[in-house]
Amino acid sequence: MPSPDLPLHPSHLFTRTVDARAAHFVRPGDTDRPTWAVYEDTCYLGTVHAQFDSGRHWHVQSLKEQHLRLDDAVRALRRPATWPADHERVGRWARNVLADPRLVVLDVQTTTLTEPWAVQIGLTDRHGNVLFNEHLNPLADVAPAATALHGITQQRAAAAPPFAAFVPHLAQLMHGRRCLTYNAAFDRRVLERELHRYFRCTTRARAWLGKSTWADAMGPYATWKGLWSARHRSYRCQPLGSSYEAVTNCRLLLTTLEQVR
Template structure:
């Protein structure tokens, strides 16, 4: 194995000049472990990469070290070896040669190529593409019928389809002339432009077009129709302005109603706020914490519940299996919950979710109690509640519009994902909404008076 580096110029015996294949064709761009790193095409010609050695049926000898590196864009710095120090590979078996030959054989022409053929070789693929191009030149663009000779390049249509195309263009040209020479008013036949002038203007644009522009100085309607159109547009604008004023007034009334609703809810002793924490967001999630607070913030019910199954998402609310171990089940607090909610206005942030998990717990409870129709019993219990949602009014009060959903974006409840703290966060939302109730009412009355 040669120990000379790639930068040394080796001079064979009997010669005075250096072997050009063993001389670098450029200066190295750097070094790796003391070995030069050449740019592409600058390394000595006799050096080979491991892939190039394999193409020459050579492989690296045991312990053979590189003499230099070549920098490539895709593979980085690739080591270069002296082929004199490599060893020959063992001859391939007949089965291996046959398999390699089969992979390089084109199924179309049967010739063996120097690359792996997937579907067909590049020569056959190029011929097929040329055949498709010739066929497309002989195929009519309308009827898709192929003819013996190429069709005219300007329209790519057969005689029959070309005549139909020209007839359709003539029909459109005649319709356009008829349209621009007559008043555009409804049921009006007043002539505004002569057909001769229209045809001349059409010809100047080119008859090969599918449509033509109207001359800027041509009137669109006669004076009576123009006056009627202006009156119609004025009536539409007035109607739109009335509808816009009514819409804004309705929005203002709805905003005042939301503010009043929040202020009244805070002052109503019959208002309670309910929230739950669960084992997940699916329809069969179990309740792990339940809280009910009064409108003044007093905790009427605040307890952990044993769901009877592992809690998979404890990192969201922080409630673990150890925390609910030994806690009451939902059935144990159902009587107390019923008494707390009896005759009250129950406010929930996103009522569809919390009523859904309550419905699931009630169905399981009544099923264990032996009810024939636990679903009906659960619905009957929920029907006794007077539930009001807070999320939609609060999101409308914030007014963060979403073009994607077509309404105001739902606001997150920043309560820390614990039942009691979420109930207090709901009360904070009501305080924010109801803080300007008096000002909103005075402003609405002032606008109504004006």
């Protein structure tokens, strides 16, 4: 089986644009195997191979890595020289986070991605033990596209208590603790909206959130993976492999940090 993004009729020479920058692939003249040297302008980046195992990976020879997508193999070859130090720094960060005895891990499922309200909040401790797992009535419509992801219907959400019913308990669980999330900006925005509705005051909502120390794993995980975007001159954010269930996502994030540490 060919690699999923191998050109249909791969030639000895072809060009592929990855993140708005051309990568040129040159097959050595002494082989007809799916092997190409990769150049950017006249700079040699490295060599990639397809179909050498199950046929569904691109092997990056110099890095001794494999990637499902050819574009990601090119991004790995484009890593800046600082990546080894960046990689080690993220490992230290992950070890520090996981060693915190007061760590809590948070995930929020919502009505939609734009102007979202919470329909489920999950919290675990640093060992993945459940501290909080509740469905919420968002007092708003649940978008069908959101239901298709997390499975929480309008009817199920309408039967649950509203966010306001849990504010004191969430404060007991979160305040004074380090709160780990994946994409903290989104989760904080959802909670701030809910708290603003509860307090009717932006200042009080932000003060409530400020009683926790927030740690976002999304940027560090992107750095650890090391897939460089030439367009944005930064490491590309990576999907966590979400199940769209709050507690499952908390545990998945902990498992991911165990790999990073």
